[in-house]
Structure formats: structure tokens, C-alpha cells
Amino acid sequence: MPVELYKMRMFVLDSMSGFNPTCVWRFKNRPTYEARMAGEVSKYKLLITGKSMRKNCYSLVEMLVVIAIMLVMFEVAFQFFYDGSKLCTQAVEKSLSNQEMFVLSGKFRNIIHLSPDWKKEGDCLVSGQKKLMADNSRIFLIDENGKRDLALLPAGMIVSLEIEAKDNSAKLAVLNVEVKGKNNVRDRIRIVSCM
């Protein structure tokens, strides 16, 4: 390295690191040289600063590692929030549908108790003018007043009607509600009404 370049670099380094009396003493009697040097200082400052900034840059591997870690963290955070919100929604929906089930069982029993001679015709239970129909997630009653839904069940539920008759017990009208779950595991609700 040429001597002047070395001195200039030393000057820049000294000026960056703070007040250096040696540096001042070295250049105080040489104003012209110092002035010329000062013009070069900014250039060198830039160069040195640039060099020091380059040290802060990350290599490709480091960047990839950081990106991978960030992706994993985002994935985990997203999974937590997604699962949490899904669970909350499911819990609320389940509690509502459970309440709906108890309301439905009351309505179903009231209707069945009103007429004793229910018969199964296809997917329906029929007694005189009354017809109780189950169609996927809907159960409705058709009578002289028209057609009306007994319950507002979620779309995932499948409703079916049956009549069970045993020798030693009363005839039973059964309302089966099947709920689609994860991995084809189905929840099953059975509502019974004696005739």
C-alpha cells in the first residue's frame, strides 16, 4: 500500500474513531496536504463505511436459514390461531346444535303423542292428515296448516325417521340424527317417542 494512501486511511480511521491528537499534530503544519486529504476523506469514509456495511450483510445460506425459521414460525403461529378459532367456532356450533336437539326432541314427542297411529311410509311417518318428513338435514311436519320445519339443523346433519316395535314394549317412533365428523367418525343422536 502506498504511504499516502496508508496515511489517508489512518486519518479516516482516526477521524471516525474520534479525536486523535497524534493525527492533529501530524497534519497541523501541513494545511495544504490536509485540505487535499480532507477532500478524499469523504470518498474513503464511503468506501470504509461501505466495507463495514458489507460485513453486516448475510450470506445466502444465512438468509435461507432465517427465511426458513420465519416460515416455520409463521406456520406454527397460523396453525395455532387457525386451530384455536376453529375450535371456538365448533364449540359454539355444537352447543347450539345440542340445545336445538333438546328443543327438537320436545317438539317431536309432542307431535307423536298427539296421534297414536303413526305408520312408516318411505322416509316419512304418517298419521291421518299429518305427515312427518325427514329430508337430509331438514325435518318438517305437513298437516292441515301446511308445511313447517321443526328445527333448523346444520347442513352436516342427516335426519332419518324409524318405527321400532318390540313384543314387550310400546311402539317407538325414533328420530335418528347423524353428524358428520372428522375422519368419517360420526356422532349419533337418537330421540325416542312412545306411541
Added chain:
Amino acid sequence: MKKNKFTLMELIFAMGLLAMVAALFSSSAYNLRIMDRNFTRESRALQVLDNSLERISFEKNADFARIKDIFEDEFKKSVLECDDEVRKSCEIRNGRAVLEIQRKNGKKMARIEIKCPLNCIK
């Protein structure tokens, strides 16, 4: 430049905080899932007892054996039959038939008492 670097202590604290947040989330999600499952079980248990009661109330002079038959039949047809965490019990206590559905640890989920042999329900 020094501010871009972290001390080991800062890193440990940050990791600890992250682990704490993760543990909090996972435990709350786990508890929520358990709560949801237990709530569903309780609803199904109530439904079984409700169905049993409906059938028992239509029986004339139902004795304990008949009450037990009906209860066991309803339990067998319900979704609780496949659940290992739930057990049923049917016994006579102080002249009453006690129908109970419990968790494996003995905690009651649903219970009714029926006066035997009458259909009087308490």
C-alpha cells in the same frame, strides 16, 4: 452495529417467551377440545336418560329389572356405547332406581332417580 447483535441472555429470554406463548396456546386449545368433548358427552348422556325416561313413563308397573333393561338398551343404542371414557350404572338406593352415567374417573355426568315400582320420578 452493536445494537444488531443480541446477548445470549436476550436470546434465551426471547426463546423462553416464545415457548411460553406456544405453551399457552397449545394448552388452551387442548383444554378447549376436552371441554367440547365433555360437553358433547354430557349432552348425549342426558339424551340417553331422557329417552329412557320417555320409555319408562309409558310402561305400566315397570319394575327395576324392566327399568334396567330399558336403560341398558338406550345406552347400547347411543353413541356412548363406543366411548371408553364413559360408564353406566343402574342400582337401587333407598327404594329408588338410580340411573347414572359417569365418567371413567367416577364423576357424574347425568343421573335420574325413579321410584320403584311406580313411575313416580323425582
